[in-house]
Amino acid sequence: MIEALRLEFMQNAVIAAVLASVVLGVVGSLVVVNREVLVGGGIAHASYGGVGLGFLLGLDPSVTAMLFGVLAAVIMGVLRRFVRQRNDTLIGMLWAVGMSLGVVFVQLTPGYTANARSFLFGSLLSIPRGDLPLLGAVALVLLGFVVLYYRPLLAHSSDRDFALSRNLPVFSLELVLLAAIALAVVVLIQLVGVVLLIALLTIPAATAGLFTRTLATMMTATVVVGVIVTLGGLSASYTFDLPSGPAIVLSACALFAVSRVVLLTSRGSDEAAL
Amino acid sequence: MSSPNAVTLTGVRAGYGATPVLSEANLTLASGECLAVTGPNGGGKSTLLGLLVGLVRPFAGTVEIHGRSPRRARGRIGYLPQAARLDLEFPMTVRDLTAMGRIRSTWLPQRLRAADRAAVTELLRWVGLAELAARPVAALSTGQRRRVLLARALATEPDLLVLDEPEAGIDAESAERLQKLLSSLIGSVTVVVASHDIEGTASLATCGVTVDHGLTPWSGDGQQDDSPRRAGGPPSNTGDHLPEHASPIGGSM
Numbered sequence: 014m015i016e017a018l019r020l021e022f023m024q025n026a027v028i029a030a031v032l033a034s035v036v037l038g039v040v041g042s043l044v045v046v047n048r049e050v051l052v053g054g055g056i057a058h059a060s061y062g063g064v065g066l067g068f069l070l071g072l073d074p075s076v077t078a079m080l081f082g083v084l085a086a087v088i089m090g091v092l093r094r095f096v097r098q099r100n101d102t103l104i105g106m107l108w109a110v111g112m113s114l115g116v117v118f119v120q121l122t123p124g125y126t127a128n129a130r131s132f133l134f135g136s137l138l139s140i141p142r143g144d145l146p147l148l149g150a151v152a153l154v155l156l157g158f159v160v161l162y163y164r165p166l167l168a169h170s171s172d173r174d175f176a177l178s179r180n181l182p183v184f185s186l187e188l189v190l191l192a193a194i195a196l197a198v199v200v201l202i203q204l205v206g207v208v209l210l211i212a213l214l215t216i217p218a219a220t221a222g223l224f225t226r227t228l229a230t231m232m233t234a235t236v237v238v239g240v241i242v243t244l245g246g247l248s249a250s251y252t253f254d255l256p257s258g259p260a261i262v263l264s265a266c267a268l269f270a271v272s273r274v275v276l277l278t279s280r281g282s283d284e285a286a287l
Numbered sequence: 288m289s290s291p292n293a294v295t296l297t298g299v300r301a302g303y304g305a306t307p308v309l310s311e312a313n314l315t316l317a318s319g320e321c322l323a324v325t326g327p328n329g330g331g332k333s334t335l336l337g338l339l340v341g342l343v344r345p346f347a348g349t350v351e352i353h354g355r356s357p358r359r360a361r362g363r364i365g366y367l368p369q370a371a372r373l374d375l376e377f378p379m380t381v382r383d384l385t386a387m388g389r390i391r392s393t394w395l396p397q398r399l400r401a402a403d404r405a406a407v408t409e410l411l412r413w414v415g416l417a418e419l420a421a422r423p424v425a426a427l428s429t430g431q432r433r434r435v436l437l438a439r440a441l442a443t444e445p446d447l448l449v450l451d452e453p454e455a456g457i458d459a460e461s462a463e464r465l466q467k468l469l470s471s472l473i474g475s476v477t478v479v480v481a482s483h484d485i486e487g488t489a490s491l492a493t494c495g496v497t498v499d500h501g502l503t504p505w506s507g508d509g510q511q512d513d514s515p516r517r518a519g520g521p522p523s524n525t526g527d528h529l530p531e532h533a534s535p536i537g538g539s540m
Contacts, residue, residue: 046377161396169389171377175369178340179443180392181362222378224422230379 014285017251026247026257029140032240033200035152039159040197041218041239042232043190047170052089053190054211055104058199059085064132065118068183074132075144075199082195085111087261090188112207135206135258139245144203146237151196158193159232166190167228204243205258216265217242220272242268292351293318293447294339298504299348301334307346308334312502318353318446323492324481330499331370332481336451340366352447362392365445365476367436369452375425382420382437383416388442400452402469410438414468430461435504437468440509448472450480464490 017023044053064083067074085107092103100215119129131139159166159179168176174184198210220235245268247259255259294316302308305359308331316322324332337343338350341357352360365388389403409538411417414434416427424432433453440448451528453469454462462484472493480492495505 164387164390164397164399167379167383168390171374171379172368172382172387174340175366175387175439177342178361178364178366179390180341180358181390182394227380227383228378278515287380 018155021142021266022140023260025029025140025142025145025249027244029137029148029203030146030247031240032145032148033204034243036148036155036197036200036215037217037239038221038232038234038236039155040193041214042193042221042228042235043159043166043170044195045215045222046217046228046231047190049190049194050211050215051101051104053194053198053214054106055089055111055242056082056085056195057190057202057207057214058108059135060195060198060202061115061132062111062113062118063115064207065115065122065201068122068126068129069118074129075147075203078132078202079196081111081197082198083192086191086195087188089109090184090191094187104109133206133208134256135202135204135261137204137243137257137261138269140203148200148203155193155196155219162186163229170228177199205261207274209258209262212262212265216262217267220265220269223272223276238265238268292316293353294321294322294479295349295351295354296338297349297351299338299345301338301343301345301348303332303334303343307355308500309338309498310501312348314502314504316477316479318477319474320494321478321492323490323495324373324479324498325483326498330497331501331518332498333451335498335502336449336479336481339447339449340364354411360447362533363443363446365440365443365448367433367440367448367450367453371434373424373436377424379424380421381411381416381424381427382407384435385420385438385442388439394511406442407438411435413441414438415464428457428461430457430465430523433461433465434468437465442474448478450478452481452483452484454482454484457504464484476523 044050060078060082062085063075063078066072066081067077070077084104084277089103089107095099095243096103115129119126165176165181166184168179168181169183169190173183176186187199194214197214201213217238218235220232220238221231225231225234242265243261246264247257249255249264250257292315294314296312296314298311299312300307301312301385307347312377324335326332334343339352339357341361350357352364357364385407386399386403389399391397391404408417408420411420416431416435416438419427419431424435427435435448437453440450447458450469454467457465469478469480473491473493478491497503507509
């Protein structure tokens, strides 16, 4: 594995994994504590419409996926506020419509479109060096946003009524949070793809949440968990010739299971000691 | 120029969706008073409190807090919601929750200043939770949670404190401790407290109103006050009374 780090594609993959861990640490934690997991899945699948549009128009699919994702997030935020409809119904609609548009756009694209498959299941080992600045910029923007607006986000996420009673811009915070999810989606699609992205948005944050007692420490711990599972999955992918996306998700799942067992065991021994 | 009244409701009709819960509600409350809000479940107590805090918008009529709309006055309103609304799975310490009261209404980034941290420490000491400041909120008892929420409401440095069933779900000892805390506030801040416990928190009130789809003020002897300048909405038959020592609503309502 160490030998492999001399290869450029492996260096790119490691850098992308670390940058993506920052993103999933920040946004994954917010998704989990706000109980917006379905929203994350909805935006991820909706952004596939942008992937398809990118292929059809000959544009960079990562950029069009980002634009599509942000558009889907804003539409979702506005519909949730102004349309009297069940939340999960709206998410389901955007989820399916985005995927359908993506499939149709890819089908309409002339020529070779096999690369579109990498957006479905991810392909960390094939991330080009040219995509890394975009990943870094997204990670920096999201990190800066959370550092600057941590306290309003905390109030909005934990007690919406209180945030309203303090005259905080709750609707705007909701829209920005959805846009942050959309930006994170674009980064994480590269790792695990549209289909598996919901796992990466939730499992590392849920693992970190087992051992942390504040949102800030949860975010920090999620970054660490993210680095462990993405590099672990990458290593397994390289060593055993497995697809990288599923390998990362299975690594995350294994770490969560081990953490749960460790927690249960330690609590059991604490209770036995009493 | 600020209004002499802390709270003024004039001909308010309000509810959820298209269904009115309160009709023709009129109310005035002078600064420094403590108003007990009693009444049956579903009668509109939480709707009334929501109107005061600005979480519920009236279908008709006006609500004024110190002469301003609740939305404009929000920065000076402390709100203690029902305990059930707190997400106990949220990763947050007692200090974090209390410090939430120091958040300012602004678009600009904000961090806790030294004065904010000192105020939070002082409030936690006042409610007897200073030693638990680093503990997760989920690890507190229900009574302790009510006290930390009270500390958060007071951290806003409110002119008006709105408390929604502060003693709900807590044991007698915790309720007594909470009452002592609240009684020390009376006079220094205007308080509106919704409660089922006539002998408990509501006994601190200097005036009261029963909410049952309308507002019916009560005088100190537990009798309905029919003064037209005070009352609004239909009389209630719930049997709720203010305790004997509560003063007449006179003048302020």
